[in-house]
Amino acid sequence: MNRDLVFGACGAIVAAGYYGLAVSIPRSALADAVGPQGLPTVYAFVLLLLSLILIVRALRTSQQESKTAFHFGRVAGMLAMGVAYLLIVPWLGYVATLAGLILATTWYQTRVMTKTTVVVAVAGAMVFWLVFVVLLGIPQPPGIWAQRF
Amino acid sequence: MSTALLLTLLPAAFGGVMWGILGGSLPGLSPSITMALLLPFTYGMDPTPAIVMLAATYVGAEYGGSIPAILIRTPGTNAAAATVVDGYAMKLQGRAGEALGISLYSGLVGGLFGLGVVVLLAQPLSTVALAFTPPAYFALGVLGLTVIASLARESLVKGLMAGAFGLMVSTVGTDPVTGLSRFTFGSPELLSGIPPILVMIGLFAIGELLAQSARSGVHVEIPERPRIRFPGPAMWRRIALPQMIGSVIGTFEGMIPGGGGAVSSFLAYNEARRWSRRKEEFGHGSPEGIAAPEAANNTVACTALVPILSLGIPSSNSSAVLLGGFLLHGLAPGPMLFVSHSDVVTGLFIGLLAANIAMVIVGYVMMSPCMWLVSRPRPYLMAFIYALVVSGVYSIETSLFHVGLALGFGLVGYALRYFEVPLLPMVLGVVLGFMVESNYRRSLVLSGGDHMAFLQDPVSAGLLIAAALVLLASAVHHARAARQRRAAGVPA
Numbered sequence: 001m002n003r004d005l006v007f008g009a010c011g012a013i014v015a016a017g018y019y020g021l022a023v024s025i026p027r028s029a030l031a032d033a034v035g036p037q038g039l040p041t042v043y044a045f046v047l048l049l050l051s052l053i054l055i056v057r058a059l060r061t062s063q064q065e066s067k068t069a070f071h072f073g074r075v076a077g078m079l080a081m082g083v084a085y086l087l088i089v090p091w092l093g094y095v096a097t098l099a100g101l102i103l104a105t106t107w108y109q110t111r112v113m114t115k116t117t118v119v120v121a122v123a124g125a126m127v128f129w130l131v132f133v134v135l136l137g138i139p140q141p142p143g144i145w146a147q148r149f
Numbered sequence: 150m151s152t153a154l155l156l157t158l159l160p161a162a163f164g165g166v167m168w169g170i171l172g173g174s175l176p177g178l179s180p181s182i183t184m185a186l187l188l189p190f191t192y193g194m195d196p197t198p199a200i201v202m203l204a205a206t207y208v209g210a211e212y213g214g215s216i217p218a219i220l221i222r223t224p225g226t227n228a229a230a231a232t233v234v235d236g237y238a239m240k241l242q243g244r245a246g247e248a249l250g251i252s253l254y255s256g257l258v259g260g261l262f263g264l265g266v267v268v269l270l271a272q273p274l275s276t277v278a279l280a281f282t283p284p285a286y287f288a289l290g291v292l293g294l295t296v297i298a299s300l301a302r303e304s305l306v307k308g309l310m311a312g313a314f315g316l317m318v319s320t321v322g323t324d325p326v327t328g329l330s331r332f333t334f335g336s337p338e339l340l341s342g343i344p345p346i347l348v349m350i351g352l353f354a355i356g357e358l359l360a361q362s363a364r365s366g367v368h369v370e371i372p373e374r375p376r377i378r379f380p381g382p383a384m385w386r387r388i389a390l391p392q393m394i395g396s397v398i399g400t401f402e403g404m405i406p407g408g409g410g411a412v413s414s415f416l417a418y419n420e421a422r423r424w425s426r427r428k429e430e431f432g433h434g435s436p437e438g439i440a441a442p443e444a445a446n447n448t449v450a451c452t453a454l455v456p457i458l459s460l461g462i463p464s465s466n467s468s469a470v471l472l473g474g475f476l477l478h479g480l481a482p483g484p485m486l487f488v489s490h491s492d493v494v495t496g497l498f499i500g501l502l503a504a505n506i507a508m509v510i511v512g513y514v515m516m517s518p519c520m521w522l523v524s525r526p527r528p529y530l531m532a533f534i535y536a537l538v539v540s541g542v543y544s545i546e547t548s549l550f551h552v553g554l555a556l557g558f559g560l561v562g563y564a565l566r567y568f569e570v571p572l573l574p575m576v577l578g579v580v581l582g583f584m585v586e587s588n589y590r591r592s593l594v595l596s597g598g599d600h601m602a603f604l605q606d607p608v609s610a611g612l613l614i615a616a617a618l619v620l621l622a623s624a625v626h627h628a629r630a631a632r633q634r635r636a637a638g639v640p641a
Binding site: 003004006007010011014018021022025026028030031032033034035036038039040043044046047050051053054057071074075077078079081082083085086089090094098101102103105106108109110120121124125128132136137138139140141 | 190193304306307309310313314316317320324326327328329331332355358359360362363526527528529531532533535536537539540543544547549552553556559560563564567568569570585586589590593594598
């Protein structure tokens with residue numbers, strides 16, 4: 001499917017959803033003439049108009065192959081690892097979860113698990129902990145270990 | 150400025166240049182991504198060294214990009230693409246060390262030239278600072294948004310849509326006039342809005358990481374380990390003219406929205422060839438073919454500061470991230486910066502001078518680590534960048550919610566790349582949205598709802614006319630380009 005058509009459709013959906021949220025902002029007695037809904041409503045209309053222009057233009061022109069190929073599965077996997085990090089780090093703690101993230105990302109790209117991969121992941125996580133927590137003094141999630149020890 | 154602060158600028162400049170050279174030397178990490186990765190680290194620093202470190206990263210990255218361009222025929226940054234032509238040819242002739250020396254020396258010349266221009270232009274611009282009223286700030290925001298039109302090179306509609314997305318993101322949080330919460334979905338973390346830094350890290354760093362994950366890994370071996378050889382007096386004379394050409398082109402391209410290092414490098418290369426007495430050497434290992442683009446892209450790294458410092462408007466992705474650095478430290482770039490934080494501006498100039506000099510020393514020392522880094526397997530590099538991003542974003546406000554937001558914007562950044570939509574318009578919308586809305590509404594409150602207030606204020610009127618002219622020029626440009634495409638039989 002033509003990418004411009006899809007992007008235009010996505011834009012129109014976002015515009016409609018955003019407009020729905022904008023008009024549901026409660027009215028305030030303190031509001032100025034424009035109000036908190038004023039400019040958001042304008043932005044929604046502008047985006048909707050631009051989306052429609054893009055859709056019409058995409059329908060009128062022939063379908064074009066994009067210059068770049070993208071693999072959604074790999075991208076979704078990478079993103080899932082970030083989300084997994086977010087869910088696990090509060091209880092497993094920074095160092096262990098980060099080592100897991102480095103290990104998983106490397107494995108995901110190579111599909112090969114060696115001793116080197118594990119050592120690099122653990123050592124890398126330790127280096128990050130040293131830099132952020134020890135050297136810069138920036139706290140990272142300690143996890144359940146902080147309560148146990 | 151205190152001596153203590155001055156002493157903090159030096160390590161900031163050296164550290165920034167070091168990080169920039171490392172990042173720039175890695176193909177796939179643009180200067181903007183390298184800067185975005187550094188942003189969270191600067192959070193705990195004082196504003197002046199933090200801004201200096203970010204600006205120094207930009208300077209270092211522009212040189213760093215030439216290392217793989219010369220050694221492995223792969224530009225580390227877009228701006229280094231023009232250096233590949235003659236740099237790699239010199240490497241094949243066994244002159245890699247000489248090529249790297251010319252690149253470093255020309256970068257220094259371009260950087261110092263650009264810094265001189267910024268210092269000269271900044272002072273006059275600071276004098277208009279006090280003339281800015283709420284209508285003028287609104288008009289400034291509108292002028293900034295019209296820049297989108299010139300940034301959206303291929304599709305004006307898609308660029309404007311990205312700008313609209315950015316404006317929408319800027320409305321999340323507490324309403325600037327009534328204090329009502331908007332688009333927060335009951336989340337207290339969203340009450341203060343979405344910090345632009347999260348949008349930038351998401352769009353630039355995570356978005357690029359996701360896009361690169363779809364490509365196969367590349368393992369590069371560098372058999373040769375050259376030593377940098379700085380040019381002697383005879384070579385200085387030979388490359389003086391191309392350096393000057395590069396510096397002048399870089400000055401204008403740095404200040405023009407959408408110009409940037411890549412465009413200036415190719416323009417400088419082309420002009421240097423046109424004015425050279427040894428045209429036939431270009432493409433076959435001409436030192437002039439390295440000097441011109443390298444001087445140009447390092448000039449851009451400095452002159453890109455002019456629109457940020459004077460108007461608060463970024464002209465490229467890298468300067469948008471630098472703007473994010475200002476905002477992260479509670480500094481509002483623009484006319485008032487010279488009045489309210491003149492020490493930061495002075496510190497930035499001193500820091501940039503130090504950064505350009507540091508580039509020569511650090512560039513020489515960092516040669517071996519850069520070559521080691523470039524030859525690392527890409528999967529490891531990606532894993533460490535991912536770890537750096539999640540750790541860095543969490544550090545800003547020790548918030549996992551922010552990490553989640555950055556990941557979300559990473560997905561948006563990936564989607565925008567997929568649909569071939571420019572990223573900078575969205576960043577502009579996020580950065581300028583609050584300024585436009587708050588000053589528009591404040592102006593109307595002060596004028597009793599009279600829209601003529603925007604035309605009665607001379608600064609506001611001037612800026613609005615400038616915005617209209619920018620839009621008109623862009624419309625003409627896009628119409629002409631569409632006509633040329635139609636004439637060539639290419640669909641619009």
